[in-house]
Amino acid sequence: MAEDKLFEKKISRRQMLKLTGAGAAGAAIGVSGLGGLLNVFGMTAEDDNPESKNKVNFYGTHQSGIITPVQTHIYFASLEVLVKSQAELKELLQQWTPMAVRLMNGEPIGEVSSNGFIPAKDTGEAGGLDASGLTLTFGVGPSLFDKNELGLSSKRPAELKDLPHFPKDQLDPAYTGGDIAIQACAEDPQVAFHAVRNLIRAASGKVRLKWSQAGFNSFPEKNKKRETPRNLFAFKDGTSGPDAASKKAMNDVVWVDKGWLAGGSYMAVRRIQMHLETWDRTALSEQEATFGRHRETGAPLSLKNELDEVPLDQKDASGEPVIPVDSHVRLAKEAKAQIHRRSFSYSSGTMDATGAYDAGLLFISYQKDPQQFIAIQKSFGRADKLNEYITHRGSALFACFPGVQKGSYIGESLFKTL
Amino acid sequence: MAEDKLFEKKISRRQMLKLTGAGAAGAAIGVSGLGGLLNVFGMTAEDDNPESKNKVNFYGTHQSGIITPVQTHIYFASLEVLVKSQAELKELLQQWTPMAVRLMNGEPIGEVSSNGFIPAKDTGEAGGLDASGLTLTFGVGPSLFDKNELGLSSKRPAELKDLPHFPKDQLDPAYTGGDIAIQACAEDPQVAFHAVRNLIRAASGKVRLKWSQAGFNSFPEKNKKRETPRNLFAFKDGTSGPDAASKKAMNDVVWVDKGWLAGGSYMAVRRIQMHLETWDRTALSEQEATFGRHRETGAPLSLKNELDEVPLDQKDASGEPVIPVDSHVRLAKEAKAQIHRRSFSYSSGTMDATGAYDAGLLFISYQKDPQQFIAIQKSFGRADKLNEYITHRGSALFACFPGVQKGSYIGESLFKTL
Ligand code: HEM
Ligand code: HEM
Numbered sequence: 085m086a087e088d089k090l091f092e093k094k095i096s097r098r099q100m101l102k103l104t105g106a107g108a109a110g111a112a113i114g115v116s117g118l119g120g121l122l123n124v125f126g127m128t129a130e131d132d133n134p135e136s137k138n139k140v141n142f143y144g145t146h147q148s149g150i151i152t153p154v155q156t157h158i159y160f161a162s163l164e165v166l167v168k169s170q171a172e173l174k175e176l177l178q179q180w181t182p183m184a185v186r187l188m189n190g191e192p193i194g195e196v197s198s199n200g201f202i203p204a205k206d207t208g209e210a211g212g213l214d215a216s217g218l219t220l221t222f223g224v225g226p227s228l229f230d231k232n233e234l235g236l237s238s239k240r241p242a243e244l245k246d247l248p249h250f251p252k253d254q255l256d257p258a259y260t261g262g263d264i265a266i267q268a269c270a271e272d273p274q275v276a277f278h279a280v281r282n283l284i285r286a287a288s289g290k291v292r293l294k295w296s297q298a299g300f301n302s303f304p305e306k307n308k309k310r311e312t313p314r315n316l317f318a319f320k321d322g323t324s325g326p327d328a329a330s331k332k333a334m335n336d337v338v339w340v341d342k343g344w345l346a347g348g349s350y351m352a353v354r355r356i357q358m359h360l361e362t363w364d365r366t367a368l369s370e371q372e373a374t375f376g377r378h379r380e381t382g383a384p385l386s387l388k389n390e391l392d393e394v395p396l397d398q399k400d401a402s403g404e405p406v407i408p409v410d411s412h413v414r415l416a417k418e419a420k421a422q423i424h425r426r427s428f429s430y431s432s433g434t435m436d437a438t439g440a441y442d443a444g445l446l447f448i449s450y451q452k453d454p455q456q457f458i459a460i461q462k463s464f465g466r467a468d469k470l471n472e473y474i475t476h477r478g479s480a481l482f483a484c485f486p487g488v489q490k491g492s493y494i495g496e497s498l499f500k501t502l
Numbered sequence: 503m504a505e506d507k508l509f510e511k512k513i514s515r516r517q518m519l520k521l522t523g524a525g526a527a528g529a530a531i532g533v534s535g536l537g538g539l540l541n542v543f544g545m546t547a548e549d550d551n552p553e554s555k556n557k558v559n560f561y562g563t564h565q566s567g568i569i570t571p572v573q574t575h576i577y578f579a580s581l582e583v584l585v586k587s588q589a590e591l592k593e594l595l596q597q598w599t600p601m602a603v604r605l606m607n608g609e610p611i612g613e614v615s616s617n618g619f620i621p622a623k624d625t626g627e628a629g630g631l632d633a634s635g636l637t638l639t640f641g642v643g644p645s646l647f648d649k650n651e652l653g654l655s656s657k658r659p660a661e662l663k664d665l666p667h668f669p670k671d672q673l674d675p676a677y678t679g680g681d682i683a684i685q686a687c688a689e690d691p692q693v694a695f696h697a698v699r700n701l702i703r704a705a706s707g708k709v710r711l712k713w714s715q716a717g718f719n720s721f722p723e724k725n726k727k728r729e730t731p732r733n734l735f736a737f738k739d740g741t742s743g744p745d746a747a748s749k750k751a752m753n754d755v756v757w758v759d760k761g762w763l764a765g766g767s768y769m770a771v772r773r774i775q776m777h778l779e780t781w782d783r784t785a786l787s788e789q790e791a792t793f794g795r796h797r798e799t800g801a802p803l804s805l806k807n808e809l810d811e812v813p814l815d816q817k818d819a820s821g822e823p824v825i826p827v828d829s830h831v832r833l834a835k836e837a838k839a840q841i842h843r844r845s846f847s848y849s850s851g852t853m854d855a856t857g858a859y860d861a862g863l864l865f866i867s868y869q870k871d872p873q874q875f876i877a878i879q880k881s882f883g884r885a886d887k888l889n890e891y892i893t894h895r896g897s898a899l900f901a902c903f904p905g906v907q908k909g910s911y912i913g914e915s916l917f918k919t920l
Contacts, residue, residue, distance in 0.1 A: 203782065204797070208797055209734055274720035296859075314628075364621065433713070433714055434676075
């Protein structure tokens, strides 16, 4: 452990210099700023580095990666917890906290000097890349609260249980569940993966990777602004939904407002295979009827603009609803529930010897209550025309912690007696 | 097939207008430019569109994607051929040619109108994205020449046979071989995938996807210029090698100079798992000894700069070679063969229930003779220290066609009597 000491000392010195520098420049150092000098829970608290390029702040009321605008890449990891006591679990989250700050700063989690006869602190593959908009979002799954040795059963929110079986689900255990989730999103795939890898590596023996999935979003741009990305069915995906910039909307839809999870959110994750071959043989009109929207513009059927309101009550000449009764957007709306979607496409490899693409949507949504997701998925039920073209292969639900304040650590509220 | 006619007409009209416009602007239209007006092989020849944003030209002496600077994303596809005659195979390549031009122009391969009661010509998910530096590289594998019904056995270059078994190979048939390769590389993952998907879709019943692999490269930038990317072992990967900007070097190393493949190149593809967990437990000095280079700088051991020459003959104080005898770069150099590397990292999912990362290198190299690759891989043999940390899981070899001239088609020389 001699090298750990050395490491801490180095970091402290660097922090010290940074803070001294800031002081000399006349910048105000608040109480939270001084946290950088404190050795909290045996770890050095890290500062958000305002000088990092393309940085998202770690500290805040809420975790990053929930209402942060969706990035181009994700590496999603679902972990099994191996530790056998609550104290160790808490320690793990404490250990991860300054690392997460450094990763989101675009900094290595420790020295990368090349004279070491010990493994380097940081695996190094993000060297030279900037923060790249990295967000890290941590959550805990229902199975964590089942582990008697962790003594957390009394803390389990009533809402946190495995998602129910939905008709047509074909879940593969290899993509289902998990005790802890790390959602790493960034503008670069290597930065996202590097973050997860280093967190897991630092927790060697304490967690094991259960499943993971990389994904991407490709944004058309107009006047240098990103437009809604298209999913692999070529439809604009992410058009409708509560306004992430509205505090009220997010309070209504996303943020939990009670218990230790207050300020946090429930993350539903579904690994959904999209049968591209079948879809690609389908007439465009049929595809559009499936969603209730036009492919090219993203506009609701019969209308012109992506953001036009979906005319649920409008009928065509023959008296049929313009937005079909079995269309995805109608059924979603009929659930009368709202969720904040934050999905990514994936495509690599084949499913089997038929050569079917292993491709689809890593569907992710955030909501203050899993029932919001469940209501919509139930509304789809067997009715959703989209069912003909997709198969849900993976599923997980996580309670994502509230945001972290300087001097605190990821998930602290879970361990406090409330 | 009525819609096919319609489609061709549309394209011709557009082409016509484009050329007329160019004429009016006083631009010289060469003979090849007029090819756009010709209905060649039952298809309309497409023009490279000089107005496309971030476009790589399709036509040229050589195919794109071989000495084109490596991009951030790849979707590599290995296909099985289902057609039963040489004529059909030729037709397929003829059919693909104008599509490849359009894809590389950043254009849909056909109309995307949303009133169709037929499937749309283009799957549409690249809508709004620009050409994104897309390159498409087509090649044929040894197995194609084994198919008696295609009558190509007399055309098989002596060099084109399955790569030999190398010690330590653990090849999975699910990632090995293939009759045709499409290497789609771009600055965007959706653009790369879209290209492969549309080519395969247009060839429905004629080819089947055998295996595929997506990958990425992340480039640190300095003064707005891309530096050597790091692989998942965090080492700069792509430092040494022949100068792709030197015509002579490429003639010496990459371009075949005889037979129907003249102007083409052999592509070796290896899907190499990298055991990140083992690597990450290894001391930095050991990692550096494995490659013979420093991790942070990429410089050869004992030196300072990435581009410093590797001091193969230098000994340290105790008389040991500074660049270890079992190091990757020494063994590579000792093969006295050169290859042009063009690899991508991959990382998504797990190998099995132990949670080992499904991550590694989609190694790709181009050479005028597969023996160049084989010599280096043999030099590694059982000696390469890197063997402890990697496992070759997939393998394929393809003869990549020479470049395509306007009015010709992909692979034409294969079908000509030479
Ligand atoms: C591969 C599977 C899926 C695909 C391809 C897909 C695609 C789409 C598309 C194209 C839209 C219309 C544009 C938009 O508003 O974003 C949409 C809307 C929506 N989807 Fe999905 N979706 C999938 C799965 C799901 C799932 C599992 C849920 C939740 C249970 C869901 C919930 C919604 C909601 C709430 C809307 C907005 C409806 C509205 O208010 O207009 N989707 N989806
Ligand atoms: C996962 C597997 C591999 C990894 C991680 C890897 C990594 C590296 C690294 C870090 C370098 C030094 C920097 C550079 O010059 O690019 C290098 C050099 C090289 N590698 Fe690999 N490599 C792998 C597999 C292969 C294979 C399969 C071949 C060919 C059979 C190969 C051929 C070469 C060559 C020719 C060089 C340049 C040597 C020189 O002239 O200095 N590598 N590789």
